[in-house]
Amino acid sequence: MTAPATQATEAVELIEAELLDDAADRLPVPGGAGPVYRITRHTILAEGELPPRADEQVRFTERDFTVSRAAKERSGRRGARNTRVNRDSSRERYKAWCAADGRVAEPTTTTANLVAYFDHLMATGKPDGTQYSPDSLLAYVGRIVSGYTKGERPDGSLVRDMIEDYRMEEYTGEKEQSAGLTLKYLVQVLDTIDESTRIGRRDAAMLVLQYGMLYRSIEVTNLLVRHVRIDSDGVWVFTAKSKTRRKGKGRWRFIRDRPDLKVVARVTAWLGDLRELREPGIGRGQQNPVDGEPAYQPAKPLFRALTTRGNLKRRANATVRGLFLTGRAVNEMVQARAAAAGVALIDGLKVTSHSLRAGPNTDLATADVPLEERNEAGDWSKDSTLSDDTYNRPDGSQGVRKHDALDAVPLYGDFPAGAPAEPAPGFPPDPDGDAT
Incomplete structure (x- = not known):
C-alpha cells in the first residue's frame, strides 16, 4: 500500500x-x-x-436486487416461528416504550435509550407484578440489538453487565415450572375422556403419544400420518427433527403397549377416524363431503383441528400453521383435560403441555433409568443434564398428600368453649392429644 x-x-x-x-x-x-x-x-x-x-x-x-415473491416470503420467515414471534414482539415493545417516553427507536437508537429501557424493566417488573428473569432480559437484549444494522447498533454489552448485576443483587424470583404429569395422574386424565367421540379419541391418542415420546407440544403437532406405524406390541413413531436436533436424520422410536396407556388401541382408533374424514368444502353442508379429499394421507398432519361434531375444521384462515395444529392449541387441550380430571394443579404447579415432558422423565428417574437413556428418550443432547436439573419433579407430582396445619382450625375460628380443636377429617389424633 x-x-x-x-x-x-x-x-x-x-x-x-x-x-x-x-x-x-x-x-x-x-x-x-x-x-x-x-x-x-x-x-x-x-x-x-x-x-x-x-x-x-x-x-x-x-x-x-430482485427475487421472487416466494423467496422474499421465505427470507422473511427465517428461523423457527416461535423465534420470529419472540424476536418481533421484543423489538415492538422496545419501540413502543421509546415512543411513549419521547425517545428514538428507529431507524436507529442509542445505547442510552437501551440502558433506560432495561433499567425500566428491572425496576418495574412485569405487568402482573413479578420480576423479569435475568435470562429473559438477556434474550431481549439480543433480539433488540440484532435488529439494527451493523455499525449502528447500541452497545448491548453494557446492558448485559447491568443484567448480571441485577441477577446477583436484586432478582429473587423463582422460575415457573410446569407440573409433571406422571403416569398415575395421566391415567386419571385419560379416564375422564369420552373416547366414544372423535375429539375424545384424538385427544387420548395425542396424550399417550406425547407422554410416550416425551414430546414438546410443537413436536406432537408436527407428526405426519406416515410418522406412526402400528406394530403387534407397540407403536413406532418417527421424529423428523426436534428443538435440540434441528439437523441431520430423523429417528424412529418404539413405544411399547401397556394396559395403562393402551397406546396401540388409542392410536389405531384415531387412525380409523382419519380414514373416515374428508377435507371440508366451501359453503354450508360441505362438512366431511363424501367426495372430499381424504384426511388420511401420508404427508398430511396426524392430528387435526375438529369441529364440535367431530368433522375437520376449515383452515383457510390458518395462515401460520395451515392444516397443522399450533402448540398453543395442544396446551389448551391439555389444560382443559387436566382440569376436567381435577388435576389442573399438582403440588402447586400448573399442568401444561410441557407436563407431558416433565412427567414421563420424572417417572423414568423414579424407576432409576440412567441419565443417558433418558436423554435419548427425550431427545436431549447426549451430555445434557436438563432431564435431571429441569425436567425432574422429585418433590412434586409424587402424590404428596394435601395437608394444611390450619385444617385443625374450625371455620371462622369458632372453637367450642372449653373444648380442644377436633382433628381434621382423615388425620388420626396424636397419642399426646394433638392433631397430626
Whole structure:
C-alpha cells in the first residue's frame, strides 16, 4: 500500500450508482488527485498490492436486487416461528416504550435509550407484578440489538453487565415450572375422556403419544400420518427433527403397549377416524363431503383441528400453521383435560403441555433409568443434564398428600368453649392429644 489513509467513512455510499459495503473506507491519494481506492476492514492485500479502485467496482442493476415473491416470503420467515414471534414482539415493545417516553427507536437508537429501557424493566417488573428473569432480559437484549444494522447498533454489552448485576443483587424470583404429569395422574386424565367421540379419541391418542415420546407440544403437532406405524406390541413413531436436533436424520422410536396407556388401541382408533374424514368444502353442508379429499394421507398432519361434531375444521384462515395444529392449541387441550380430571394443579404447579415432558422423565428417574437413556428418550443432547436439573419433579407430582396445619382450625375460628380443636377429617389424633 503506497498511500496512508487520510480519511475514513463508516456508512453505505453510492458512487456512480454502485453499491458499496457497510463500514467502507476510501483512500484518496495525497493532494486529492489521482484514483480513489476502495477498502474495508476485511480487505487483505499482499505486500506492494493496491486495493481495488472505486471506479472499478461492479455495477449492480435492478436484477441484482430482485427475487421472487416466494423467496422474499421465505427470507422473511427465517428461523423457527416461535423465534420470529419472540424476536418481533421484543423489538415492538422496545419501540413502543421509546415512543411513549419521547425517545428514538428507529431507524436507529442509542445505547442510552437501551440502558433506560432495561433499567425500566428491572425496576418495574412485569405487568402482573413479578420480576423479569435475568435470562429473559438477556434474550431481549439480543433480539433488540440484532435488529439494527451493523455499525449502528447500541452497545448491548453494557446492558448485559447491568443484567448480571441485577441477577446477583436484586432478582429473587423463582422460575415457573410446569407440573409433571406422571403416569398415575395421566391415567386419571385419560379416564375422564369420552373416547366414544372423535375429539375424545384424538385427544387420548395425542396424550399417550406425547407422554410416550416425551414430546414438546410443537413436536406432537408436527407428526405426519406416515410418522406412526402400528406394530403387534407397540407403536413406532418417527421424529423428523426436534428443538435440540434441528439437523441431520430423523429417528424412529418404539413405544411399547401397556394396559395403562393402551397406546396401540388409542392410536389405531384415531387412525380409523382419519380414514373416515374428508377435507371440508366451501359453503354450508360441505362438512366431511363424501367426495372430499381424504384426511388420511401420508404427508398430511396426524392430528387435526375438529369441529364440535367431530368433522375437520376449515383452515383457510390458518395462515401460520395451515392444516397443522399450533402448540398453543395442544396446551389448551391439555389444560382443559387436566382440569376436567381435577388435576389442573399438582403440588402447586400448573399442568401444561410441557407436563407431558416433565412427567414421563420424572417417572423414568423414579424407576432409576440412567441419565443417558433418558436423554435419548427425550431427545436431549447426549451430555445434557436438563432431564435431571429441569425436567425432574422429585418433590412434586409424587402424590404428596394435601395437608394444611390450619385444617385443625374450625371455620371462622369458632372453637367450642372449653373444648380442644377436633382433628381434621382423615388425620388420626396424636397419642399426646394433638392433631397430626
